[in-house]
Amino acid sequence: MAQIELRNVGKRWGDFVGVHDFNLTIPDKEFLVLLGPSGCGKTTTMRMIAGLEDASNGDILIDGTVVNGMEPKDRDVAMVFQSYALYPNMNVYENIRFPLKVRGIDPKLHDEKVRRASAMVELDDFLHRKPAELSGGQRQRVALARAIVREPNVFLMDEPLSNLDAKLRVSTRAQIKNLSHELAVTTIYVTHDQIEAMTLADRVVVMEKGVVQQVGNPTEIYDRPANTFVAGFIGNPAMNLIEGQVRAGVFTAPGVEISGLSAPDGAATLGYRAEDASVVEFGGHINAPIYSLELLGDATMVTVRIGQTLVNVRADKSFRAEIGDAVSISVPAGICHMFDGQTGARIEAQDAS
Template identity: 85%
Template sequence: MAQIELRNVSKRWGSFVGVDDFNLTIADKEFLVLLGPSGCGKTTTMRMIAGLEDVTDGDILVDGKRVNDLEPKDRDVSMVFQSYALYPNMNVYENIRFPLKVRGIDPKTHDEKVRRASRMVELDDFLHRKPAELSGGQRQRVALARAIVREPNVFLMDEPLSNLDAKLRVSTRAQIKNLSHELAVTTIYVTHDQIEAMTLADRVVVMKGGVVQQVGSPTEIYDRPANAFVASFIGSPAMNLMEGQVSGGVFSAAHVEIRGLNAPDGPLTLGFRAEDAALAPQGSGQITAPIYTLELLGDATMISVRVGDALVSVKADKSYRAEIGDMVSFSIPNEICHLFNAKDGARLGD
């Protein structure tokens, strides 16, 4: 069992705040993803949990025990790094075995543990090879096996897929998902890739500038983003955001008029997702504008228009054909609209 609590945890270097007043309880066996852009504090948070960074303020507890002052080796966590961190002079078998030797585990159990970990990540045919003889995906699997072999209470994964090409990212992501189900170990996973977060996580913590913006299941964060930043960060494509004015329940911006909104008069940021809107008969939609670009995605066609300084996209059928510059209308029903405060980006309404 490994329940992790972060209580008012902060990290500062002089006047620079890396993580500010982080509070969270991570349940036993939960797969939690820390998500955000570079510099948001997600890796620093993970490193504090691992003991690789000192906590400036606050407490970190594992199963109710304060671990702030424990050395990394005493925290019973296993970390998978972005850089793989393999020993080039050792073959795959010895790389996987290394944590067992360091921790003084009974040598009689090593072979069974190494081969079990190897089997779980499909490395049995590569145990004799050196890291230089492996592909990037194979090296990452060695790093995963080396973490598994220790049988820790907590897995920490710091952007483990970022060095892989797109196809390998998909297959390795599936492997991590399956492993987390099979091992049932508390896992904290750091990424800037929202697709990884959405597909892997039980819960997602979205961070910006060292501050938690929202915590929730992937569905909750996707359907009800807490603010415009979360809305812009989650989804592929990200949520369309348009700045405009509301007067008498009517939202107006360049090429846009949406009526019947329950919103106060004044500046407003209105958002909607590309897949929730639809094409409308010419001139009859809430947005009518010339096509800025068309992207054929295979299963759909993405149509984009300009609304002020923003590009606004809508998914159409894969058979849709038009030319750049042609006029197009989009239907934006009120029920798909998300409303955000124009000043601080906070979500408005229920």
């Protein structure tokens, strides 16, 4: 059982702010993902929870106890890193067993615990091998088993899939998802990959430049991004964002005119998802020449240029055209997201005047 609380937690190095006033409660058994680009503060936040970095300000609580002054070994957390950090001279069995020896667990219990952990990540046939004899995916599973065997209150995972190829990332991601369900342990997972975040998380914390941009479940983050940063970071492809003007409910930009919007007059950024729009024969809201075409198998991604901005639409896989051909894209008001042209903050319909 472990609830984690971060109260005004920050990290500074001189004048540089790595994490700014982070406030969040992570309930017991939640799978929380810290998501953002490189340098956004997500790993620093995790390291402060683990005790590998000292917080410059604020309090970190685990089950109601302030742990700021505690050593990492006393916080009852287990970490899985991007680098597997395995002992090359030990076989898989001994690598998994090592935390039990260090923590003074009764040796009579070691074999049962090691084999239970290895079975969870399907390593039973590899226990005699050394790390050098394993694939990248197998090594990461050893690292997972080594964390599992400790039976900690909290799992901390820092970019655990980054060193794997695309196919292995998918299969290992599914394994982590299944493990989180089976183990039911509070987990904090750091990644820059929004697909990992959307598929694994109970809740996502989107960060940028040390500041929390939005907290919510994957559906909330995807359907109602809090600002243009979140909108442009979440989704594959990311949300299309077009800068323009709103006058009397009509948004205009070069080659773009969309009416029926609930947004105040002035500079605004309009967003829409490629899968929500459609290619039409004529009378669309965006009219521009095709910049590129990508056949995805189940669909064709059509990209056009609006000023200096590239935006796209997901068309049927049977769509046929050439680069340079004129195309018309339907973007109904109902699928549009509106953001303030100055701050980038989301404009809610009821805020319109």
